[in-house]
Amino acid sequence: MNLHPMKLVTIVCEAYAQDAVTKLLRDTGAHGWTSFAVEGDGSQGKRPADIREFANVQIEVVLQPETATRLLERLATDFFPRYAMIAFESNVRVLRRDKF
Amino acid sequence: MSILDAIQANLLSPAVLFFALGLIAALTKSDLKFPEPLYVALTIYLLVAIGFKGGVAIAEAGLAKVWLPACAAMLLGALIPLWTYPVLRFGGKFPAVDAAAIAAHYGSVSAVTFIAATNYLKAVNQPFENYATAFLAVMESPAILVGVVLGKLATSKSGARDMTSLKAAMHEALFGRSIFLLVGALVVGWLCGKPGMAKVEAFFVTPFQGVLALFLLEMGMVAGRRLEDLKKVGPFLLAFGIVMPLLHGCLGVWLGKLTGLELGGAILMGVLAASASYIAAPAAIRMSLPDANPTFYLTSSLAVTFPFNIALGIPIYFEVARWLYS
Numbered sequence: 014m015n016l017h018p019m020k021l022v023t024i025v026c027e028a029y030a031q032d033a034v035t036k037l038l039r040d041t042g043a044h045g046w047t048s049f050a051v052e053g054d055g056s057q058g059k060r061p062a063d064i065r066e067f068a069n070v071q072i073e074v075v076l077q078p079e080t081a082t083r084l085l086e087r088l089a090t091d092f093f094p095r096y097a098m099i100a101f102e103s104n105v106r107v108l109r110r111d112k113f
Numbered sequence: 114m115s116i117l118d119a120i121q122a123n124l125l126s127p128a129v130l131f132f133a134l135g136l137i138a139a140l141t142k143s144d145l146k147f148p149e150p151l152y153v154a155l156t157i158y159l160l161v162a163i164g165f166k167g168g169v170a171i172a173e174a175g176l177a178k179v180w181l182p183a184c185a186a187m188l189l190g191a192l193i194p195l196w197t198y199p200v201l202r203f204g205g206k207f208p209a210v211d212a213a214a215i216a217a218h219y220g221s222v223s224a225v226t227f228i229a230a231t232n233y234l235k236a237v238n239q240p241f242e243n244y245a246t247a248f249l250a251v252m253e254s255p256a257i258l259v260g261v262v263l264g265k266l267a268t269s270k271s272g273a274r275d276m277t278s279l280k281a282a283m284h285e286a287l288f289g290r291s292i293f294l295l296v297g298a299l300v301v302g303w304l305c306g307k308p309g310m311a312k313v314e315a316f317f318v319t320p321f322q323g324v325l326a327l328f329l330l331e332m333g334m335v336a337g338r339r340l341e342d343l344k345k346v347g348p349f350l351l352a353f354g355i356v357m358p359l360l361h362g363c364l365g366v367w368l369g370k371l372t373g374l375e376l377g378g379a380i381l382m383g384v385l386a387a388s389a390s391y392i393a394a395p396a397a398i399r400m401s402l403p404d405a406n407p408t409f410y411l412t413s414s415l416a417v418t419f420p421f422n423i424a425l426g427i428p429i430y431f432e433v434a435r436w437l438y439s
Contacts, residue, residue: 027399029395029396029399029400029407030399030403032281032400033400033403050149064149064152064335064392065149065153066392066395066396067335068149095403095404096403
């Protein structure tokens with residue numbers, strides 16, 4: 014089986030930021046992503062997911078390494094100062110490299 | 114009935130007692146929790162029911178009676194941010210963007226507060242114009258747009274990006290789920306009229322109070338979970354969250370009288386002017402003024418003004434209106 018190295022970028026942010034983040038994903042060249050509602054606690058307070066608007070979302074996207082770096086840089090400059098958000102990347106290996 | 118009787122009648126209603134129960138659940142860290150889809154379902158039910166009822170009432174009364182107070186309501190919503198902004202900016206020393214964001218919330222309205230007020234009027238046998246729901250529908254958006262523009266003007270740097278976020282706010286303010294449902298149900302009710310009401314009455318009218326009680330239990334928990342943020346907002350905003358609704362409530366009642374509403378309708382206009390948005394406005398503001406601190410606007414509207422109006426504000430506006438009409 015032929016597995017290719019890629020980066021998985023995980024973004025956990027307030028639900029209000031979701032539209033802006035997915036727009037950024039599209040702009041940086043992501044071909045697709047997955048998002049789900051999550052809850053937790055962090056430096057900007059507890060986020061009880063009682064109302065969808067007040068909840069957190071987790072967005073996961075698999076990218077080429079250079080695209081992942083570009084995305085993280087944009088998040089750091091434009092998003093971190095404004096939104097409750099964390100982002101990190103990890104190494105993954107994928108089938109069908111051309112899908113990413 | 115004295116003002117204390119009016120308050121007592123309100124505090125002992127199932128809706129307010131369930132709200133208090135929700136607050137207690139949150140404060141005692143009970144593991145009671147509504148699943149998110151249930152919250153959404155209850156919201157949809159309440160908005161559709163109140164919208165439909167209002168639409169039928171418009172069909173009955175005729176547009177000629179509704180348009181003047183509706184325009185006045187809309188204007189009042191748009192104007193409120195224009196004086197709350199300087200109060201916050203210069204009185205409370207808030208940064209411009211935060212002052213604009215909070216001003217938008219206080220000009221906009223809370224549907225749940227309005228619904229609780231209609232419930233209260235029913236409980237004390239005070240007739241009211243059911244078409245007042247139309248005022249709720251037209252008051253939600255204008256203040257949000259005015260607030261966003263104020264915030265943009267105060268912090269304007271780059272033109273192009275500002276315009277796109279203003280567009281996003283406008284879309285959220287006009288087509289967000291609550292306003293969409295409410296206006297949609299109003300139109301449906303208006304088109305169906307009385308014969309339509311007869312068909313859905315058993316579902317939308319009879320169980321309404323029970324659903325509202327359940328919803329306020331949940332809202333008590335939602336507000337209660339934000340109570341610890343009160344420490345972060347400071348005494349000025351706490352006072353603002355109580356004094357402003359009182360002033361706006363009186364203003365709304367007076368405007369209702371001026372535009373020819375009966376006592377019940379004027380009370381509802383007062384309640385709308387006094388209420389602050391905590392669903393539609395935060396969504397639009399977070400998108401278009403991301404630099405504004407959500408702790409300020411969300412805590413003051415959700416944890417101060419909303420419980421104040423539900424418990425004390427509604428009977429106070431009721432008494433103010435009775436005094437004004439006597």
